[in-house]
Amino acid sequence: MKEFTYTNVQFIGHVLSTTPLLKESVEGTSDWGIYLGLQNDNDDINARLKIVSDVLRQAVSTSNISNDSSTLKVFALPEFFWRGIKGAYFYSQKENDEMYKKISDSLINIINDIGKQYDFSNWLFLFGSILTTSDEAACQTSMDDILSKVGDDYLRVYSILKNNAKANSIPAISKLLKIADKKINAENDYDQELSNLLCDILNMSDGLADKNIYNRCFVYYSQNPKAIQKEFKSKEDFILNNPAVSEGTVKHYLQTMVNYPSVSAAGNPVDTLTYSAFNCGGLNIGIEICLDHKRKRLLGYLSEGSIQQQLDIQIVISCGMQLMKDSAATRQGGILFNCDGEYVLEGDAQNGDCCHSQLKTYSYDSSCGPMLSDNIPAAYVTKVNYTAEAEQNMYPHGLGELHIYAPIRVK
Template identity: 25%
Template sequence: MTAYDRIRFIGYPIPTDHQTEFAVGNVGNMMVGTYLGDDDLHTDVAKRVAVLSHAVTTAKALLPSDEEPGSVLNVFVAPEFFWHGTQGPYVFQPDERDPAEVILEAVDAAFPAEDFADWLLVCGTVISTQVADRHALWAEPSIDVRNDTVRALTEQYRKASGAITSLVYDMLRGFVVQCHSYPNVEVRNRSIVLSRVPVDGVRATLQATLLTTEKYYDSNEDFLLYDVTGRRDVITEQMTAYPILDLTGGDDKRDPRDPYAIFRHVYGVDDHADIGVEICLDHADNRLRRSIASPAWPVKPDGLHLHLLPSCGMQLTRDGIAAGVGGWAFNCDGEYAIAGDHPTGTPTAGSPNGVTSIYTDVVSEVSAHYSGHTQLARVTSAAQGGDPRDLASRSASYETLDADIATVHPVTALDDLGSVFAGGPGALHIYGLTSPLPFSRTPASAD
């Protein structure tokens, strides 16, 4: 097996936010709008595969033509919520095929091994929910109570001014949070991962090329509060909860489709790369950092070689990065620009959230409402301990990178793009296009 000594990161921060009329609140925004897509699962998946394939092949055409096969690992990441339907999550019944399996099969066909041998693709995430009887679900009285209450509070919030504004918003947010404790549906939010290098677990032999990891932290903005078109058969934020995830036995994969986040590229005897795919708000809960510091980790916790973060509303945090010395953390987001209301789309060196890094925003050609970003950091001193509040712990420190390692490349809009993505075609952000970055896999002590 080829042992890569260089790596390249390719982010595709296409805005994956809902087609939104307005955001509600200034902190932990909740959203009102409509879900774009096609009512037929296979048609919807085909449209999104076309968008993804167009971006990946555009990126591939930019790579140096004389690059030696097996010398550079190309890591491609798309944002959270790349895959969803007109009801929010893809809603399917027990006798129907899991939408994630449909997508994995389609992605596998779109990127054949002979053409993408040196690629690891994190193709965003898919949201889905299994419901035994759709008609019974929409007839459930509590759904009307939840949705009507939220809509009334939202409308009053929009009318309010002065001190009462925050009071109404707190009522709204508190109601939604409480509803998460009494959900109507369990929604799964899974990353779609295609690795042309066969993947193992840290402790299990899998030899898989298709896998998923899963999110457990439901934010206040993963789903709409209500659909502005009047459609009522949609999954709203106040209806949902994500599955509980037991991490007491570790976060390393035992099966390609299990919910765990950490897997391994094995390149040869004593030569491997440990990789974690952590989805959006789980990063704010320090999921991967806590996992590698836990007693369940099978060896001394030296950190990951690659910490990958697909998101729709998150960036790298100083306390959350779980990469070891020489390891990389890479985030691709489909919701906001790190620079705030004035994104430039130009690669920038800085330390947002205390993470010394390079970040690049997306400037939407459709509306200023739609944004996104990518962010790359390299660890020089690994985090110690899983709990940043512990006085004996310390968070990672980072190398100062040159913004010149990042380049921005346009993506043309496919004719049918607007039926599935509201914010335009996004852009490609490539870190290490002509001069790939070092890929060190030497285990590094957390001391």
């Protein structure tokens, strides 16, 4: 029988909306909007670090965290917690991602500082995702200039269609993007046709884009840092429009202009865990970022033998994803957790304001196939106690909630 150092796991999610802010959306979604943040990247990072520090202090001050050393505590933030006002943090030397290093080193300092009064030796931290790049947002070639206009042009055409159509006859762009990402099914042929058109436009842009942005989750356990890198770019990861005041000026990273480098690509300045899985106190743990879960990244690694054993725990941090039974890579009775920053799930999640967390268990039956349990509700939910105005305005719906779950047995 397999022996675990940890017999239980407890999840603590800082659940908040991490989408861009709406500006002049034609239909009430973040696809026509702006990134939130402070003008100076270093100031922006320091403000977000202060939020993390305060949230961690609030979490450990409650009576809801197990102090049992056989219980692994998992603290998670959603995708896009760290991206700044341009959509990604810029670093100047390709071989040295000083922005990722500044954030990760500072997070370790926070853990060490709070650790003077509180024992974090049995905590696993997933600090959301950090977006960094050494490619400037500003246009440098004629192709960059063309790609910077693609999103605006599509939105102008969409706006004309929307304004001249009968009420509710044109679907929201967010819906079209979800259909393109195969997150939801089209209700009619017209929705599918519009989604296909948008998908073709964005696929064309992906084929031409030459600005690479890393989307990584900083993971920390027992003085051991790791980086999990996102592989697949969603159709919703960046804003479509160019919010620059001057026509033709580009100061932001746009959906049409950027790609994610392959996890296996050379030149990555951060040591990355290729197969997104590791052992933690005797538990096999795998982490996926948003669309990677839908694309069955961990399950694919398991099927091809890159991961030798089924996972005990599978964690998904996201901004627009939920747990999916066909993407589960856990063993019978395995545990799955999701911390999301985009939407609510009626009756199937612990919901916040435009965000959610999920905790489920996995089972497989030869007659029914893979199955996930009903959502296990959080044991304790509380708003984040933070009043500084600048930090409150860094996320579109405020600083969200703490979702603290009861310890669950690792079978």
